Amino acid sequence: MADGSSNGNGWDDPQARESAAQAARARDERLREQRRALPDQPGVYLFRNAKGTVIYVGKAKSIKKRVASHFSNPSTQAGRDLLPMIDRIESLVVATEAEALLAEQNFIKQYKPRFNIRLRDDKSYPYIGISLDEDYPRVYFTRERHRRERAYFGPYSNAKRVRETLDLLGKIFMFRTCDGPTPGRRSGSPCLDYYIKRCEAPCVGYVTRDEYRVAIDGVIDFLSGRYNAIESAIEANMREAAAEQRFEDAARERNRLRAIRSLLERQRVTNASVGTLDAIAIAVEGHDANAQVFQVRDGVLSDRQGFYLENEAGDDVAAVAEAFVLQYYGSALMIPPLLVVQREVGESASAIAAALAERRGGPVELRAAERGDKKRILELAERNAKLALDQERLRSERRRQQRVDALEGLQKVLGLDTIPLRIECFDISHVGGTHTVASMVVFEAGAAKKSDYRRFTLREGTEGVPDDFASMEEVLTRRLGQYERQHDRSPHDEGYDSSFASLPNVVVIDGGKGQLSAGMRALEGFRRRGVAIVSLAKRIEEVFLPGRSTPIVLPHDTPELQLLQRIRDEAHRFAITHHRVRRDRAMTVSVLDTLPGVGPARKRALLKHFGSPEAFLAATREELEAVPGLPGKVARDLYLQINKTGH
Structure with missing residues (x-):
């Protein structure tokens, strides 16, 4: 492995070291000039690295003084990590410190800088949405809030609690749970929710629009924290129903009031x-x-x-x-x-x-x-x-130890000299040899490194022929070729790819002996550099090694096998995702783009209405005629064309 990574970038050369030192001096001088030009006013400043990426956004009453404080205290942890990466400083002047705070957060949201404080999860947090644009609004779980005519509550940090809240609200306010802008189903009769007192059946007219809207207003009051108003309203409804001798309605309101008070008493923390x-x-x-x-x-x-x-x-x-x-x-x-x-x-x-x-x-x-x-x-x-x-620290330490155990176990099973810190796995995906693609996923220190994942679209020579061995050999040949082109280049060179420039410790191939043989032929250059090549067969999770006639069968509860399975499954998922994108794009081009009377606007309308090319091809004439904005004659022509061509 030594000749692949120790001095691959050539920095042991004295001339290269001197060149790097000159570049560092030029950078320092450039930053000093930029700092002198900064305004002594409130605003926002951005630090960019050599690639132009924003790595930090800050705000200050005085941009000039605040930036100077970063450079005057380089001994802090932030200074040690951040300052060497700064290549350019930009600033934006605003009127007040409050405006600077808002501008800073907008830039953080836009650029996601590495050194700024950020909510750790990249996922979108859950919200509760209310479809106020519908006659009978729905109350539903969502992770997006882009519709202006709808009400949203959140964000919440726990999706399970959101669903529990929706379940409780359904019991108290009895809103509909059916999908779609209008309530009901094709049978024309109430669903089970009506009979178990979870919905008042607006689909069959058992509740008017105004009466249903009162319940939705109750949901909004509850989610807004107006609990006293809810208690008063439900109690008034109960007393009114009892006075009018509507005892069933009064009992229902009494049960709702008890549920509300029981919940609030459990959660009351103060007066x-x-x-x-x-x-x-x-x-x-x-x-x-x-x-x-x-x-x-x-x-x-x-x-x-x-x-x-x-x-x-x-x-x-x-x-x-x-x-x-x-x-x-x-x-x-x-x-x-x-x-x-x-x-x-x-x-x-x-x-x-x-x-x-x-x-x-x-x-x-x-x-x-x-x-x-x-x-x-x-x-x-x-x-x-x-x-x-x-x-969280205990969980992180436990996960770290589990990864260490898995890597040490894998080192022992494969007979490696060192712990396999970087593992790459390759998988092929196709349907009958068409739209063949491959994936490369990377795990470093036992964890997925998604920034190093790569996709491959195989050349036309393999199209139409389901030959997994040839496909695997092609992909691995291209991987080795990329490494040989990249590893001698500087990270600052145009077109440099850090993933392809890295030398793996282990390459895992999804498959059995045949795929392993194809990999051996393609990765001879890696093997000479000490890279281990193995394959993992799905049937009984056999691990095949070069030069060994019988596979290794590991117990299913061993961390090393679970790590290999996790890597293999991730490669499979990544390959299938890429294959589906290519297949859907090809289907869209081959079907919708060749139909009469379908331009870009109607193509978008058809895909939006049906959701996928498959659903469009399976549509009846009546369903085509129901597409908004599609003339009836065009819909009938499309139906005839689809069925005539045998699609």
């Missing part, structure tokens, strides 16, 4: 005089941080949200809290008038409050709790933040 507030606590440990948001509405703890944060720069509680508050309430759909925060946030509290007030359209107060119920709630949030961080 109602505390009102509505959010208590926000931050715990920081090195590069990790946790934020807890306790949402108190009318004295009731309506929800508790927990978020893990990436703190690459190792910032303190005040900096993390400032960044979190602005990010969280930048996507939250309701900002309470009072935020109770830790004492460390004191200096920037007024600027944060001004920024949030602008977004809320009303006053927002940030203050530390000194005593009483508010302090008790904040202390509870602080304990939860520290506990969550400790639990």
